[in-house]
Amino acid sequence: MNPRWNHLVIRAALAAAAATGAAAQATDDPPPTLKVGFAKQDITPDPTQRDVWLAGYGQNRKAKGIHDPLFARVLTLHDGQRRIGLVSVDLIGFMYPDTKQVRAQAAKVGLEFEYILVAATHNHEGPDTMGLWGPSPVRSGVDRPWLDGVIVQIVQALGEAVAAEAPAVARYGTARSEELLHDSRLPIVKDDVLRTVRWFHPDGRPLAGLVQWNCHPENMGSKNQQITADFCWATVRDLETAWECPVVYVTGALGGLMSAPEGLLKGRAGHPLREGDFEFAEVYGAAVADLAKRADAQAQPLTLTPLAAFAKPIALPLSNPTYKLLKAVGVLKRDAFEDTGDPYRFGPVTIRGDLKVAVETEVAYLRLGELHVAAIPGELYPELVNGRYQEPVEPNVDFPDAPLEEPLLKLLPGDKVLILGLANDEIGYIIPKRQWDDKAPFAYGRDKNQYGEINSVGPEAAPVIHRVLADRIAEARAASQPADR
Template identity: 35%
Template sequence: MRFPIASVLLFACVCVAQGGELMASAARRSITPDLKNGRPVYMAGFGQGRAATGVHDDLWVRCVALSTGEKPLAVCAVDSIGLFWDDVRKIRAGVPQATVLVMSTHVHEGPDTMGLWGAKQGVSGIDEEYNALLVARAVEAIKECLSTMRPATISLAAVTPKDVAGYFDDSRPPVVHDPQILALAVNDMRRERIATLVNWSNHPEALGSKNTLITADWPAGLCARLESLEGGLVVYVNGAVGGMQSPLGAKIIDPRTKQPAPPETFRFAEAVGEYVADHVHEALHDAERADVDAIIYREKLVEIPVANQGFLMAAQAGLFKGRQAMEAGKSKAPVGYLRLSGQGRPKLEVALIPGEMYPELSVGGVVKDPAGDFPGAAVERPVKSMLTAPYKMLFGLANDEIGYIIPKVQWDEKPPYTFGSTKRWYGEVNSVGPEAAPIIAQALEELVKTSGKP
């Protein structure tokens, strides 16, 4: 069940210059939509026709830049449901002097930037002026980073709280999470915080489908709390959130009241974010200094067959407004590999995945069921098992959003359904198809191998 690499490799690779002093900076820009211009803002992530009625908290593009040589690396997180490769390329084109990585937080309480959640079914929700604003603000933030680089140090930390499973509700067997919370802290030479990058896997949809106020959801609470505790700018990057890794349905105790936080409320969302912030703050007390003197990034553009008829019809109907061209029934998406090293040893490795990967593809735990559509399919190698650094991150919705990435052996569209279900599973409805996982896993494994030793 393996594909020849020549059939999936269409583009390779971006290298970040290395060998010098570590420099860093951070910047952000607001991407909160204007609700006073007379045009409705349709909110993404649940259903059609959910128009925003106000703003609870701002949306942001947050960037941290790192460099050990001539070409800096800019890592940006955007409070967005997702950005297609087409819009990411526009951001990159605006800052050709940097290697740019753009991840969407996957917030379900912001504007529709993908076209699937417009006024009604079959009508695009994309406002081209808003997408253009997002691109322009991201370029501005990156350019500010490039103009304010200064000598820096990096520390790394990771924590898996004992009660972290209570912050997820996984609606589909097998119940697997990628629960570890990871942090990369960047300080200047005065030991003042420049930025803290936080990587965790959970849907920002704590407010649910009835909310009509623009918000960054629980990451807003994370950023506000951690910035007050640590200083600097917090950049949150989501991880393996496929299979509905979500706080919706979870029972979370509010530390203020010692009672369950009321579900689908702003306090509920805030409690999730503050939980992550407090654990990162504690973990950073024992953070490991990483003397980084080399940064390398590799990327491949892979070609994935699109089996999802809904996606094909959406493209034909113009919902994506020219984005996500599916030529000959195939979609192209970038897969990336990032490594930070010091004195010839990897300190941090990152897999960049262009969608919502199921956690069992990240940390293992795939379960075969003979009722699946491909019971004989090979099991993809877990992403984090490909990495050897002491700290391993997975950036989801990285540089593209192709939807759910499901282990092929667990793919299930036809009855009888797996794990005793009486109806079709939700994940396949929002996935390009069963070949995404094996193609992406193989491409990443090849990227790791060809990148060689530091």
């Protein structure tokens, strides 16, 4: 890939967009209320040319081939004054320092955005982008030159989407399917709502679509050595055929731990499908697409203007001893700050292991007309979305008296919502504090703790993130008051 060539492509895209705008003004037509653009870039690394360490499960899982390509898919929305970019990548996570690089490089080449959001699907069958799954526990699996190239490709796609922007109208739909989710951690709670947005040209022709679902893309399991987007590739394929437009897949609340149920779906030969089978990924992806079609069939018109974004970098307490150790040995390459106890106040950068520390991340609220978007930087537990907390609290949890976090569906000021997990970062599991269970005796009569805490920054993640999201929503309300009077 030639970054200079990409730079020239973006410049050409901007020139084309400017020419289109000038032509529209020449006709004296009023500017469109909303414009939407789409573009995508193939970001698949070539395992015959470089070592590709597959993410998830354990170390030393090296890719041997490619089953289906990985993409960065981009939607841009422009209301005549502000432009917002939504990016989805078929990766395990896209870390906050890399998100900041996307924004900086986009600005450097002249792309004007109010806000750019980069969300990962949490694909367990693509390259390690975090550092946890290299050839050994103390060697990062991140291929930095490849990942730097992905950043360039995302910026290129943003420019191409801007150039492709066209007037659009939208509609929003939902559908439920509890049976398409398996929860492997007690208590059993799911966000079983699939959410869709579709955009159309004013004359009714399809323009683009988006689907948000709440399941780990891990159907292929720990033995697979083929690069794939897991079930998401089949979901996008089927919807693009049915909807006759490009489609973006985004992940919602998949902590807790949401996966595809084995044995429920049958293969072409009539046998139950299980982890590690490409037919399982394909059939499950098709089932998710069918659920999205059902949501779209009952969708309602959606006003998406005006556009506004309210985001804040925060210092999130990091208490996970394994993460702290991996940072100390250079596997996790993130700055650590002395924890001040205030998420809005950063202490100095530190390498001391005896201090309470925090990492920088971001929480955002997007108000897109009638659509309310929560952008959460990790794997959100479904209870934190719908408030289905276990009552009374399970005995032996670590913080039985912790206040319950206000569920997102109550925090968000409307019923048309998107919950974007792994948005701008991947900090791991975001667990209700009252469910945190890392010390014996363990909840549910278990002789060891459940899976979850080992891949979380710590028990303060959920309370802090919910507080910050509530602050951003309050900020949005305050900003709208003059216009509302």
